[in-house]
Amino acid sequence: MKKYVICCLLVVFICSFHVFALTSQMFRRHGGFSLSSDFNYDTFYLDQKIDHFGFQEDGTFKQRYLVADKHWRQPGGPILFYTGNEGDISWFCNNTGFMWDVAGEMQAMLVFAEHRYYGESMPFGPDSYRDSKHLNYLTSEQALADFAVLIQNLKSSRPGAQHSPVIAIGGSYGGMLAAWLRMKYPHVVVGALASSAPIWQFTGMVPCGHFYTIVTQDFAQSGPNCHANIRASWKAIDRLFSTASGRQWLSEELGLCAPFKSQKDLADFKSWLQETWVNLAMVDYPYKADFLQPLPPWPIQAVCKHLRLDSTASDQQLLHGVSQAAKVYYNSTGSSPCLNTSQTATGSLGALGWNYQVRACKARRARRRPSWLRTPRPPLQACTEMVMPMCADGVQDMFEAEEWDFQAFSDECHATFGVRPRANWAASVYGGKDIASHSNIIFSNGGLDPWSSGGVTFNVSDSLVSIVIPEGAHHLDLRHANDLDPPSVRAARVLELGYFWRWIQEAAKAHQTTSTSG
């Protein structure tokens, strides 16, 4: 079970008055408001090599990137560079309010770079997802090379940007990319903020059960009997599912778009429910938000209000509670006429939710089809280099016991895409736990976020710093400042900015040294 040392956040190592002034102003200005009208950016495209690492495939594609330079100080003002992850870049741009909050005070240019194979950045246009041949260039290594080429292009083509220090910022898989960009291309970015980045969620680096244990803790601390009732619900579901009348009752209780047809729907339904609880843990934010779904403040507390029953409750009573709880996630706006057990995230975010699920997805029992197999776009990276073992035991966690079975996972990948995952490649290419030789990376993690299971939650060195936000869910620190933010995330942002300034000053000093000695 994961326990964080609550760090002393009052001691800000770089007690820059500037930073304090800046953040307090930022909170006053933005507290509690939505700033969507401020998301003002220009869209550009850069020709990128489809294959940076070989010479046979010489084609190019257009990588999309967004630039907001209203506040940018020329020459040499800093550039905050979002390393796009699995989705439309404008969506990440809209959901990374932190960068917009600090742009004015840092006089920074904001750049949001789209990850190849997502949004508009398709290496082979509409054929990009056609088969494993076309998908062959969907790797984090290629994406990092795109980012490095883009940054060098920005510096050489934008007047005044030549000596601009660039800081990589990203959340989740984007956070992994931000950290890796600094590791692989330290001449391109002076530092990186890797928020909720599970760079250690790979084979043999962390126990496979951590992830679901954290989800369970979130429910356990959000209401009496809450996690115990979810744990009890799986058997109750089995019993209800065993009869046609039970299935019909459950379909009606949930308000399903398509009622359960047979016993065969059982595994998919359980996967859907499990994903629902996982998603809630990721987005357990202290205020009303719309990340994967529109949700009330502290949504797990709202869910747990329906799961207070004691152990004398009947199966029907229990599943009534589960159904009400699921509807907190799927129907908080009251605008879902029915629940669709093929979806766990809303509309345009489908691809994103899908990808999060990929990583949350345990090796299913051989007969159970992983949820991502039902989605139109294959999570190829999970089947190639991003192998993230997950398991549950039903004791430490509230899920049904399920072992991590690499062979079964590999077989599924092969059957679906004709490729087999390489379980140890992530460790070979990114160093696994041996990262101490790197520098200038902040790893921030939320204590409520299941992805913190694979995150860096201790200080590796003076400049590989971990910031733990005990009341934070998935990359809370990257969202807009909000009046309801817990003190821990406010303190985290102050620390993060302190490091940004330190890296910028270091880079300026290094530049002076090299230009006078050179």
Ligand SMILES: *[C@@H]1O[C@H](CO)[C@@H](O)[C@H](O)[C@H]1NC(C)=O
């Ligand atoms: C991002 O925000 C802009 C303006 O607020 C909006 O037009 C756009 O649709 C949003 N993008 C996504 C993917 O939500």
Ligand SMILES: *[C@@H]1O[C@H](CO)[C@@H](O)[C@H](O)[C@H]1NC(C)=O
């Ligand atoms: C449920 O969602 C899936 C996947 O998005 C979609 O294909 C299907 O049409 C939906 N079913 C209903 C009944 O709305």
Ligand SMILES: *[C@@H]1O[C@H](CO)[C@@H](O)[C@H](O)[C@H]1NC(C)=O
């Ligand atoms: C969602 O909420 C609305 C308003 O309360 C209700 O009419 C509708 O039946 C709910 N949908 C489901 C699937 O329960």
Ligand SMILES: *[C@@H]1O[C@H](CO)[C@@H](O)[C@H](O)[C@H]1NC(C)=O
């Ligand atoms: C890492 O070091 C920084 C700076 O001293 C400190 O603020 C932070 O709390 C430490 N992180 C952890 C997880 O101990």
